[in-house]
Amino acid sequence: MALLPILRRTAGLGVAAGLGLTAYAAREARQYTLREETVPLLPPGHDPLRVLHISDIHLAPDQRAKREWLSGLAACEPDLVIDTGDNLAHARSVPLLAEALGGLLDVPGAYVLGSNDYWAPTMRNPLAYLLPDTGIRHTSQGQLPWPEMKRHFDESGWIDLTNGFGELTVRGTRIAFAGVDDPHLEYDDLDRVAGPADASADVRLAVTHAPYLRVLDQFARDGYDAIIAGHTHGGQVCLPRLGGRGGRALTTNCDLETARARGLHRHPAASAPGDPGTSWLHVSAGLGTNPYVRLRVACRPEATLLTLVPRV
Template sequence: MGRRGVAKAAGVTLGKVVGKVVGAGAAAGTALTAYALWEARQFTLREVTVPLLPAGHAPLRVLHLSDVHLTPGQTRKQEWVRALADLRPDLVISTGDNLAHRDAVQPVLDAYDGLLDAPGVFVFGSNDYYEPTMRNPLRYLLPDDGERNITAPQLPWPDLQLAFLEQGWIDLTNRFGALDVGDTRFAFAGVDDPHLSRDDLAAVAGPADDTADVRVGVTHAPYLRVLDQFARDGYDAVIAGHTHGGQVCLPGVGALTTNCDLDNARAKGLHRHPADSRPGDPGSSWLHVSAGVGTSPYARIRVACRPEATLLTLVPTA
C-alpha cells in the first residue's frame, strides 16, 4: 500500500476512533442528565438532633422546609410535602422560595395543609417575589456580579403571606416573634431575603431575649452578615435555605457553590457559626442550612444532592 493509501486508512481509523469517543461522550452526557433529572425527584427526609433545650424540657420536633419552588403541575412534590404532616411536628420553620409560578399559591397551601395546623414561622425568598427566569447555570460558578431577578413580573406572594398569617404562622420579615411550644418559650428574629438586599439588620439588632428558653434567627439566604449578627446577638441557632445544597455536587468534593458568600463546606446540614466555634463559645450559634425540596423550573436537576426537608429534634443541652 502506498503512502496515500496508508494515510487514507489511518484517517478512516482515526475518524472511527473520534466517532466512538464522541458517541461515548454523548451517551455519558445523556445518562448523567437522566440521572440528574431522576435525583431531583428523590425526595428525602433528613433527621438531625440539636442540643438546644434547657435541662428537663421535653424534646421537640421542628420541621425545616425550604425552597419548594412549586409549580401547579408538580403533583408528586405536592403529595410528598403534604405527607410531611404525618410527622406531627411541634413547630414548622419555612425559609422561603415556596413559589415558582404565578398560579402556585393554592397548590402550596394544599401541600402545606396539615402543616399549617402546627405552630409556624416563615420568611420569604426571592422566588416568592419574582417569576423565575432562564439563567445560564454556569453563571453560578462565577463570582457574584450582583445582578438579581427584580425586573421579572411579581408573583402573588401577598396572597401566600395572608394565608399563612390567617393560619396563625408568624411572619419574621425584618421583625421579631415569640411562640410557646409545649413547655418551651421560643424567641425569634428574622430578616427579608438578603440575596435581594432586603434584609434590615438594624430592625432586629440587639441582644436576643434572655427570658426565652431558645432563641432562633431565621433567614432565607445564609449571608455572613446575617449569620454574624444573629450569632453575636446571642441567638442559639440560625435556620436558612437558599443554597439548594449546591444542587450539583461532586462526590468527594461536595458543593461547588452556595449562591451566596457562605463557604461551600456548609452548603447544607448542621454546622456551627462561626465555622471554627464550639457550643458555649460567646458569639457562636448552631447553623442549619436546608438543601431544599425543589429547583428552578428551568433547571430541574440535582447531582449528589437529593431534595430534602429536615426534621430537627431539639433536646436538652445537658
C-alpha cells in the first residue's frame, strides 16, 4: 500500500517538471536577440557594410511584442537588409509585417520566399520534425497572401531573388546576388542561376531560404563569397549547453548537419577562407515558430547584424 503515495508523488513531480519546461520554452520563444558577426569578404580598402539578416518571422496578428522588437531593428542603421523568407503565419499578417519592418523597407534589400510565405501553417506534433523527413509537405491549408507581401517589398526597392539574379551598389561596394525559391518545397531551379558568379562585382552573395546541400554546393562552386540562409530555426528545441550560450541542435529540418544549424560557418564545412570553390555560410535561427506551438528550448529567436569587412 505504501507504493501508491510514492507513485502519486512521482507523477506529481513529473507534471510539475513538464509544466516548468513548457513555461521556460514559451518564455524562450519570446526572448528576441540581436546577434552580431563579422565576415571578412570585402576587397581591401572598402568601408565596412552592416547587413541585417532577418528570417523566419512567422508573424501572426497577436504577436505585438515581436512586431515592436522588429520595429526597433531600424535603429541598427543597416546598410543592407537580407530577408530569407517564412515571414508570414496568418492571412492578415502582411500589413502588420510592413508596419513592423517600417524603416527597414527604406534600406536597400534583397529577399527570397519560404514555404510559410506561400502556405498557411498547420497544427501538428511539435516534435515530429525530430524524426526522419518523410518528404510530405503541408500545403493543404490554403495559400497565404504572399503576392501582397511581395508587392510591399518590391515597391520598397528590395530585390526579388526568386530563382534569379540581382545587383546593388551599397556605399560604393557593388554586390552581385543570386537566389533560389524555397528548396524545402523543391521550388528551387538551380539551372536558372547556374554559372560563375560575376567576377567584376566587389562582393558576390547567394541567398536561399533552406540551406540544402545541393544549393550550398552549387553556390560555393560558382564562386559566391557568402551564402545567406534561414529555415532551420537553429534546431528550435536544442540540448542546453553549460554557460547558457545556446544549445546543441538535434535537427535542421533539411540535410545540413546539426553543427551548422545556426551561425557563421564555412561551406564546405572543412574549408578555409581562400580555398577555391568555397564560401562563408550564415544560417539564421530566425525569429518565430509555428504559431500553434510557440516554444523554443536553448535557442532564442534572433536576427543577425553581419558586418562585412575587408579580407586580410
